[in-house]
Amino acid sequence: MCGIVGYAGDRECVEVLLDSLSKLEYRGYDSAGIAVFEKGKIVVEKTQGKLSNLRDKLNEREKIDGHCGIGHTRWATHGEPSDINSHPHGSKRVSIVHNGIIENYKEIKKFLISKGYTFVSETDTETVAKLIDYHYNGDPVDAIIKTLADVRGAYALGIIFKDYPETIYAVRKDSPLIIGTGDGENFIASDVPAILKYTNKYYLLEENEIATIKSDRVEFCDTHKQSIVKEVLTSEFDLEAAEKGGYEHFMLKEIHEQPEAVKTTITPRIVNGMPDLSECGLTDDMLKSFRKIFIVACGTAMHAGLVGKYVIEKLARIEVTVDIASEFRYRDPIIGKDDLVIVISQSGETADTKAALHLAKDRGAKVLGIVNVKGSSIARESDMVLYTHAGPEISVASTKAFAVQMSVMYLLAFKLAYVRGTIDETECKRLTGVLASIPNEIEKAMACDEKCKFIGSKLVISPSLLYIGRGLDYALSMEGSLKLKEISYIHSESYAAGELKHGTISLIEEGVPVICVATQSELLEKTISNVSEVKARGAYTIVVGKEGSGIEDKEDKDKNTKLIDDLITVPNLEDIIMPMVTIVPLQLLAYYTTVSKGFDVDKPRNLAKSVTVE
Numbered sequence: 001m002c003g004i005v006g007y008a009g010d011r012e013c014v015e016v017l018l019d020s021l022s023k024l025e026y027r028g029y030d031s032a033g034i035a036v037f038e039k040g041k042i043v044v045e046k047t048q049g050k051l052s053n054l055r056d057k058l059n060e061r062e063k064i065d066g067h068c069g070i071g072h073t074r075w076a077t078h079g080e081p082s083d084i085n086s087h088p089h090g091s092k093r094v095s096i097v098h099n100g101i102i103e104n105y106k107e108i109k110k111f112l113i114s115k116g117y118t119f120v121s122e123t124d125t126e127t128v129a130k131l132i133d134y135h136y137n138g139d140p141v142d143a144i145i146k147t148l149a150d151v152r153g154a155y156a157l158g159i160i161f162k163d164y165p166e167t168i169y170a171v172r173k174d175s176p177l178i179i180g181t182g183d184g185e186n187f188i189a190s191d192v193p194a195i196l197k198y199t200n201k202y203y204l205l206e207e208n209e210i211a212t213i214k215s216d217r218v219e220f221c222d223t224h225k226q227s228i229v230k231e232v233l234t235s236e237f238d239l240e241a242a243e244k245g246g247y248e249h250f251m252l253k254e255i256h257e258q259p260e261a262v263k264t265t266i267t268p269r270i271v272n273g274m275p276d277l278s279e280c281g282l283t284d285d286m287l288k289s290f291r292k293i294f295i296v297a298c299g300t301a302m303h304a305g306l307v308g309k310y311v312i313e314k315l316a317r318i319e320v321t322v323d324i325a326s327e328f329r330y331r332d333p334i335i336g337k338d339d340l341v342i343v344i345s346q347s348g349e350t351a352d353t354k355a356a357l358h359l360a361k362d363r364g365a366k367v368l369g370i371v372n373v374k375g376s377s378i379a380r381e382s383d384m385v386l387y388t389h390a391g392p393e394i395s396v397a398s399t400k401a402f403a404v405q406m407s408v409m410y411l412l413a414f415k416l417a418y419v420r421g422t423i424d425e426t427e428c429k430r431l432t433g434v435l436a437s438i439p440n441e442i443e444k445a446m447a448c449d450e451k452c453k454f455i456g457s458k459l460v461i462s463p464s465l466l467y468i469g470r471g472l473d474y475a476l477s478m479e480g481s482l483k484l485k486e487i488s489y490i491h492s493e494s495y496a497a498g499e500l501k502h503g504t505i506s507l508i509e510e511g512v513p514v515i516c517v518a519t520q521s522e523l524l525e526k527t528i529s530n531v532s533e534v535k536a537r538g539a540y541t542i543v544v545g546k547e548g549s550g551i552e553d554k555e556d557k558d559k560n561t562k563l564i565d566d567l568i569t570v571p572n573l574e575d576i577i578m579p580m581v582t583i584v585p586l587q588l589l590a591y592y593t594t595v596s597k598g599f600d601v602d603k604p605r606n607l608a609k610s611v612t613v614e
Contacts, residue, residue, distance in 0.1 A: 002087070002099040003073040004177065005194050006158045006168045008215045009185025013037075014064050017071035020187070020194040021051055024073055025603060031086035035095040036069030037165045042095050046072075046086035067215070068166040070158040070188070072097035089126040091133040093162045094143075098125040099190060100154035100175040108150060124153075132159065140169050144210055145223050148173075154351065158188050168213040172205050176349045176376070179203040179211050179218055181232060186213045192235045193392055200235040204375045233375060249601040251395035251487075255587050256446065258403040259439040262580070264389040265404040266411060270436055273429040275415040280384040282368065284419040290340040293320045294365075296328050296356040297344035300398040300482065301405060305344055306475040307579050308409030314576065315417035315431075325352035329359045337364035342412075345369070346393060346401040348376020357381055370408055372401055386412075395602040397487050399587050402479065403442070406579055410435050434573070438580045441571045445584040448568050452585055455542060455566050456592030462490055462513050466504070466534075468497040469517035470527050476579050477517045480586030487604045488594040497530040510538035515589070518545045519570070519578040531563050541565045544585050546572040 003024030007016040017034050032054040033046025043064050047053045051073065058064070072087035088095045102108070105124035108131055113119070117130045128151060135146040140161045154174035160167070170177055170188045180187035182199035188211070189195050192202065203218065205211055209228060212219045220228040247253035269276055293312065295305035302324055309320040323333070325343075335341065341360035345353045348371035357378060360367050369382030372390050379385045388404035414435070418428040459465065465484075469477035474496045481494035495504050497516065508514070514534045518527045528551070535541050545551040547569040568585045570578075594601050 002097075002190070003194070004070070004097050004099050004156055004158050004188060004190045005072075006070040006097075006170070006188035006213065007185065008068040008166055008168055008187075008213050009182070010067060010215065011185065013066045013069045014058065016198070017069055018051065018055060018058075019197065020189060021071050021073050023193045023196070024190060025051060031074045031082070032072065033074075033086045033088055033097075034069055034071040035088040035090070035097075035160060036064050036066035037160065038064055038066040040162075040165065042090070042160060042162050044088055044090075044095060046083060046088065048083050048086060068160070068168065070095070070097050070160055070168060072158075085121045085123050087123075087125060088129075089121060089123060090129040093136060094129055094133045095160050096125065096129045096132065097158045098128060099156040099177075100173075102128055102151050102155065103153040104151065105153075128155070128157070136161070138163070140164055140167075141210055141212070141221065141225060144169060144171055145225070148208060148223060156190065166214060170205060170211040170213065171208065173207045174351065174354070174377075176347075177205045179205055179213060181218055185215055186218050188213060193394070196235065201232050202235060203230045204233060236374070249395065249591070249595075251397055251399060251587075251591055251601045254393055254395055254400045255584065255591065257391070258400045258584070259442045261388075261390045261400045261404050262407045262442065263439040264391075266407050266435060266438075269411055270432055273432060274418070274425070275411040275428070275432055277386065277411065277415055280368065280386050282384055282415075286366070287416050287419045289338065290318065290366075291336075291338040292340075293318060294328075294333065294335060294339060294341045294360070295320060295322045295344065296325050296341060296353060296360075297322075298325045298350055298352055300402050300479060301344040301346060301350075301353075303475055303479040303482070304402055304405035304409060305342070306478070307406050307472060308342070308413065310472050310475060311410060311413040311576060312416060315413050315423060316420050317422050318416065318420065323356070325350065325356045328352075328356045333359075335360060335363045335365045337366075339365040340368060341365045342368045342370060343378055343382065344371075344405055345376075345378050346372045346388075346390075346398055346405075348373040348378040350378070354378055354381070370405060372404070396604055396607050397483055397590070397601070399483075402583060403580065406583075407435065407438070410577070410580075431576075434577055435580075438577065441573060441581050442584060445570045445581040448570065448585045449588060451566070451568050452588035453592040455568070456589055456594075457596045458540075459484075459488075459490065459513055459589070459593045460596045462511075464491040464493075464507075465513035465515065466507065466539075467492065467494040467515045467517070468500065468527075468530060468534075469494075470497050470523040471520045472575070472579050473497075473517035473520050473523070473527070473582070476582050476586060477515070479583065480515065480517065480589070483587055483590035484593060486607060487590055487601055488597055488599065489605070490593065497527050500530055500533060505533060505537065508534050508537040508539050512539050513542060514539040515542045515544070515586075517582060517586070518543055518551060519582050520575045521546075521549070522575065524549070524551070528563065535563050542568070544568045544570065544582060546570065546578070548572050 005020040180195035467477035
């Protein structure tokens with residue numbers, strides 16, 4: 001979603017704002033702008049397009065000399081991308097930047113027009129800016145409190161008032177915002193990477209708390225103007241982790257960071273060879289008592305949940321339902337106090353997943369959050385939380401977050417199976433040991449890099465392609481398909497291989513690429529028969545399989561020709577753990593296909609890293 005930054009201090013404000021916004025480009029955006037105090041007035045400059053466009057525009061005008069201001073990168077929700085619809089928005093007295101959606105903006109806009117206000121943009125944000133102006137009587141906090149009472153929706157707001165130079169006001173609801181604090185300078189930001197160059201100390205702004213930010217101090221109050229004392233937090237992310245480190249793109253860097261991320265995530269949770277999840281309060285008695293498990297997530301996190309479902313049901317023999325978060329609450333799910341609801345989110349701020357969490361708690365179920373960001377909304381609101389230690393993930397297309405989410409699901413599956421008596425201690429230790437060795441195996445899987453680059457160069461001319469698989473391979477094919485389509489813009493779908501004959505095979509014609517994930521030994525012959533079906537209809541067949549499994553020798557017995565046009569092999573491990581290494585070539589295929597097409601790998605069009613609105 002949109003990026004918000006703000007600065008109050010002694011540095012040149014414009015440079016700090018532009019630099020901080022550049023660290024949020026991964027969130028996805030279509031325009032950018034800043035508002036800076038200069039000589040008793042608020043100077044606004046904004047433009048459609050990349051941050052470089054804004055910098056060019058600023059270079060063409062007289063230098064803005066200021067030390068306090070706000071900045072924004074916009075991802076369009078109301079109104080097309082344009083200079084006019086770009087943030088900041090405001091009046092002569094007020095300027096704001098906004099992340100989120102105001103649901104009742106049309107009602108507010110109609111009211112304000114009746115009071116003589118005029119509007120120049122199509123955005124909901126301008127409505128909030130004008131409403132703050134309407135309520136302003138000389139006291140900024142009073143104006144903000146009155147405005148909050150009138151608006152419905154999700155928001156993070158950075159606000160400056162002409163009458164209060166060198167001061168920023170901030171407030172949030174259902175959309176993340178932090179307050180960074182340094183030596184003689186303070187910040188606001190949507191995400192920690194924006195401020196890491198300047199400080200790793202920050203305050204977490206809770207819902208409907210109002211922050212007043214000056215260069216020398218930060219003050220907080222509630223909507224009754226009662227003062228709030230808050231704890232200063234320290235980010236574990238570092239600046240180096242948020243930089244490319246010699247890689248051409250963040251996505252490639254993050255693919256190669258997966259071994260270390262998985263190791264960092266699982267090692268502290270293996271004690272005496274056994275999975276230990278006691279840190280989050282999941283007791284053995286609780287794990288024994290759950291009637292059913294629901295896993296709720298969006299996109300890539302949902303695919304990690306599917307892997308979890310397969311493994312938990314196979315090992316622990318407890319029913320698991322996986323839901324897309326945006327559908328979960330609208331289907332009126334049958335959940336209760338004896339159920340466990342697992343919500344998975346990299347950012348911990350995903351709006352649909354948060355809504356599912358609230359529904360689960362309202363129904364009395366226990367909620368376990370699996371998130372990467374400490375202090376995020378889902379982390380704070382879940383009954384229990386397991387943090388994935390992926391570090392900052394900058395590329396919009398998630399890679400290492402998926403790997404660590406899967407690794408946590410494996411630990412949970414092993415623990416569940418053991419305490420429920422479906423596996424004994426010896427088997428639990430064996431499985432846990434296999435998982436502990438996975439970082440090295442992921443590293444070995446990177447050896448397919450050149451083969452993926454070669455295949456990616458051939459996929460660029462394809463208007464559409466298909467991924468197929470069975471069992472755990474089907475879950476992986478879904479993630480592989482998502483990775484490819486979201487960054488290369490090639491139409492791609494994933495199907496259970498056994499479903500081909502029920503309609504989808506009609507799409508196969510000469511040269512259509514079919515990527516088959518075939519690592520499950522028990523299903524290999526059936527999967528290969530599906531490869532034979534598409535090969536017979538002219539498909540270009542790409543198979544991801546185990547080293548030494550004999551898959552490379554598979555032939556079309558009728559034609560005595562190879563079934564597989566291109567084979568990618570990964571380390572040969574036992575079936576249940578294969579997703580941890582199989583994902584690597586699927587990520588690399590998506591990456592190299594996109595590089596070959598010349599597209600921006602890290603910032604695909606229309607997408608945002610953290611989806612904080614429905």
